Amino acid sequence: MSDVKLSDVSGPYFGQYGGRFVPEALIAALEELDTEFRKAADDPQFAAELQRLHREYTGRPSPLTEVPRFAAHAGGEQGGVRVFLKREDLNHTGSHKINNVLGQALLVKRMGKKRLIAETGAGQHGVATATAAALMDLECVIYMGEEDTRRQALNVARMRLLGAEVVPVKIGSRTLKDAINEALRDWVANVETTHYLLGTVTGPHPFPEMVRQFHRIIGEEAREQMLERTGRLPDVVAACVGGGSNALGIFNAFLDEKSVELRGFEAGGEGIESGRHAARFSGGALGVLHGARSYLLQDDDGQTLPSHSVSAGLDYPSVGPAHAWLHDLGRATYEPVTDDEAMEAFRLLCRTEGIIPAIESAHALAGALRIGQAAAAEGRTGPDGQPLLLLVNLSGRGDKDVATAARWFGLLDGADNVAAEELERQEGRG
Amino acid sequence: MSTLTEPATGPHTGSRSADLITRLREQENRAALVGYLPVGYPTVDRSIEALKTLVDHGVDLIELGIPYTDPVLDGPVIQAAAQGALDAGARVRDVFRVVRELNDYAPHVPVLVMTYWNPVLKYGPDAFARDLAAAGGAGLITPDLIPDEGADWIEASERHGLDRVFLVAPSSTPERLRLTAGQSRGFVYAASLMGVTGVRNEVGSRAEQLVADTRAAGAPNVCVGLGVATGAQAAEVGRFADGVIVGSALVRPLLSDGPLPDDEWAVRLTNLAEVTEDLAAGVRSARASAPADTPAGAKTTSGEAL
Numbered sequence: 001m002s003d004v005k006l007s008d009v010s011g012p013y014f015g016q017y018g019g020r021f022v023p024e025a026l027i028a029a030l031e032e033l034d035t036e037f038r039k040a041a042d043d044p045q046f047a048a049e050l051q052r053l054h055r056e057y058t059g060r061p062s063p064l065t066e067v068p069r070f071a072a073h074a075g076g077e078q079g080g081v082r083v084f085l086k087r088e089d090l091n092h093t094g095s096h097k098i099n100n101v102l103g104q105a106l107l108v109k110r111m112g113k114k115r116l117i118a119e120t121g122a123g124q125h126g127v128a129t130a131t132a133a134a135l136m137d138l139e140c141v142i143y144m145g146e147e148d149t150r151r152q153a154l155n156v157a158r159m160r161l162l163g164a165e166v167v168p169v170k171i172g173s174r175t176l177k178d179a180i181n182e183a184l185r186d187w188v189a190n191v192e193t194t195h196y197l198l199g200t201v202t203g204p205h206p207f208p209e210m211v212r213q214f215h216r217i218i219g220e221e222a223r224e225q226m227l228e229r230t231g232r233l234p235d236v237v238a239a240c241v242g243g244g245s246n247a248l249g250i251f252n253a254f255l256d257e258k259s260v261e262l263r264g265f266e267a268g269g270e271g272i273e274s275g276r277h278a279a280r281f282s283g284g285a286l287g288v289l290h291g292a293r294s295y296l297l298q299d300d301d302g303q304t305l306p307s308h309s310v311s312a313g314l315d316y317p318s319v320g321p322a323h324a325w326l327h328d329l330g331r332a333t334y335e336p337v338t339d340d341e342a343m344e345a346f347r348l349l350c351r352t353e354g355i356i357p358a359i360e361s362a363h364a365l366a367g368a369l370r371i372g373q374a375a376a377a378e379g380r381t382g383p384d385g386q387p388l389l390l391l392v393n394l395s396g397r398g399d400k401d402v403a404t405a406a407r408w409f410g411l412l413d414g415a416d417n418v419a420a421e422e423l424e425r426q427e428g429r430g
Numbered sequence: 431m432s433t434l435t436e437p438a439t440g441p442h443t444g445s446r447s448a449d450l451i452t453r454l455r456e457q458e459n460r461a462a463l464v465g466y467l468p469v470g471y472p473t474v475d476r477s478i479e480a481l482k483t484l485v486d487h488g489v490d491l492i493e494l495g496i497p498y499t500d501p502v503l504d505g506p507v508i509q510a511a512a513q514g515a516l517d518a519g520a521r522v523r524d525v526f527r528v529v530r531e532l533n534d535y536a537p538h539v540p541v542l543v544m545t546y547w548n549p550v551l552k553y554g555p556d557a558f559a560r561d562l563a564a565a566g567g568a569g570l571i572t573p574d575l576i577p578d579e580g581a582d583w584i585e586a587s588e589r590h591g592l593d594r595v596f597l598v599a600p601s602s603t604p605e606r607l608r609l610t611a612g613q614s615r616g617f618v619y620a621a622s623l624m625g626v627t628g629v630r631n632e633v634g635s636r637a638e639q640l641v642a643d644t645r646a647a648g649a650p651n652v653c654v655g656l657g658v659a660t661g662a663q664a665a666e667v668g669r670f671a672d673g674v675i676v677g678s679a680l681v682r683p684l685l686s687d688g689p690l691p692d693d694e695w696a697v698r699l700t701n702l703a704e705v706t707e708d709l710a711a712g713v714r715s716a717r718a719s720a721p722a723d724t725p726a727g728a729k730t731t732s733g734e735a736l
């Protein structure tokens with residue numbers, strides 16, 4: 001263990017986290033997937049095909065953008081803090097999710113399965129999966145909590161345009177966790193013909209390791225781009241953490257670089273004390289959900305507690321086991337960002353840089369403001385008094401969030417606002 | 431894997447469910463009827479009434495569910511009951527009270543608790559085993575815990591003398607059947623089909639082969655569940671399995687959108703009794719018409735039991 005690099009640790013366990021807490025019926029399929037994944041990892045043809053798709057279809061490498069007008073608000077007025085965004089929002093389909101989806105879809109082709117199912121919260125993973133299904137001629141069913149189909153209606157339409165069937169899930173809290181339950185039930189029944197294209201670094205082994213593998217390109221590109229642009233590694237890397245795939249993807253390239261501080265930002269919702277949040281590391285404890293042992297929001301009986309966030313993509317009561325492990329190791333730290341803070345950062349990036357981020361990603365931006373402001377207050381700099389270099393994963397774009405933002409900031413007038421308030425009242429019940 | 435367990439054989443294995451299944455096989459030449467209901471639906475007290483109804487009308491072994499927020503191996507009927515029980519305030523600790531009351535009521539009926547893993551993990555596997563054993567429970571059925579992840583539970587159940595029922599499925603490889611058979615205690619739960627719990631028109635066609643394969647892998651007792659709903663299906667499964675497990679078909683008569691007045695609840699219990707009797711007749715008729723393939727000395731009951 002001691003000489004394995006942190007970035008290469010493989011499943012099924014990350015420290016005491018991870019594993020395979022699923023019905024026996026799924027074990028054979030997980031074994032098959034694991035075998036195929038490892039075979040593909042050794043196959044240069046697989047790598048070449050994935051690379052081609054990244055370049056010609058997704059538009060990788062995604063750019064690195066320095067954002068000085070935003071940085072001015074992050075303690076950088078005097079140039080003491082420089083902020084760089086890794087632009088996963090510019091990928092085809094609008095988020096980092098496509099990296100993992102294309103990787104898994106190629107595996108599905110190799111396994112000869114014809115049907116994809118997936119869960120989605122914000123809809124970004126569902127859109128990416130529906131996209132890959134269209135591209136590779138696979139049948140596609142997306143499970144989405146009814147609550148989320150309402151707040152991300154635009155993405156529901158996108159998935160349907162792409163030919164996917166979208167199934168609103170009407171049981172439980174009607175959000176991401178319930179969509180995963182329904183997808184698992186479908187998978188148990190149809191596992192022989194169907195692949196469950198899980199969208200983040202959670203779930204039973206090999207998903208946490210495999211999804212990390214397909215996203216590590218984010219960090220690898222960003223590392224090269226930072227070196228090229230600034231001549232050195234960033235001092236701090238910040239990312240939002242739902243299940244944790246975009247964060248692990250960008251962290252991974254820096255895990256074994258002791259000088260680089262890794263900061264994850266989870267959904268603080270209406271505040272930890274309100275109980276309405278998705279801050280697993282502040283309000284959670286060891287538990288098992290959806291196949292993995294990790295930090296979990298749960299009550300005294302081990303019942304899953306409903307999570308809350310203005311961003312559907314962070315609204316999940318557990319977190320990838322690798323993050324639980326990095327947290328316990330002290331290699332990465334995790335803090336909540338409230339809805340209010342995230343929406344302020346959202347607006348700030350729109351106004352200062354002309355970039356509309358996903359609300360999920362806005363949590364990382366709020367984290368960057370916090371880090372930069374604290375650095376300025378403490379007089380913290382990079383090495384030898386150089387500016388502090390802050391790398392932020394901009395995991396997605398905000399097109400899907402325009403309706404939510406318009407309501408939040410009261411940008412609609414008259415009749416529109418009445419309709420919006422009615423919608424909000426209905427959503428408030430969750 | 432741990433080498434803690436030997437496959438149970440013969441009578442008086444120390445496993446209450448294995449002893450019962452063995453006795454029914456040897457003395458009555460029939461499969462056990464295993465009936466599932468969740469604790470606390472529609473209330474804890476009424477769930478006890480419903481469970482007693484199962485016992486009174488022919489269930490041999492109780493599978494007592496702990497309601498859980500994320501039951502990934504359950505279909506809509508059991509999901510609805512679990513949600514209803516949680517909404518009505520059911521707690522994990524209620525299970526011990528219900529087990530105790532059932533034991534007082536029918537000491538000869540073993541009670542196995544069916545639970546997803548997280549509630550036990552939260553309670554503490556050893557503390558849970560201790561309290562379940564103290565209440566007179568027979569063991570656990572764990573739908574989302576495979577033996578590979580079950581070291582804590584295997585140790586706790588050994589220490590407290592409880593059964594460990596793991597599942598096998600039509601997709602299980604021979605290697606996994608051997609592992610699961612070796613680590614189970616009491617019986618192995620064979621899923622009749624690839625899917626979740628629910629009422630279906632037919633029992634999975636792969637069930638019989640799976641039972642044979644699981645026995646060949648070393649399991650002395652194999653019970654079949656998922657999708658069994660009627661006496662005819664129970665008879666079909668009871669022909670080749672050591673036990674027939676029924677869930678959704680027993681929960682369904684109890685489902686309602688809101689609280690029921692006493693008289694309507696009484697009607698539900700009557701319906702439940704009818705469904706139970708049909709199933710009980712099924713397991714008793716299963717092998718009656720087949721050529722007598724019974725151990726020497728054992729008499730077939732030729733259906734006259736009902």
Ligand SMILES: Cc1ncc(COP(=O)(O)O)c(C=O)c1O
Nearest residue numbers: 124200242243244245246313396
């Ligand atoms: C843009 C964006 N960022 C982040 C997330 C959160 O997922 P993860 O933590 O796996 O990156 C989502 C999920 O839907 C998303 O759409």
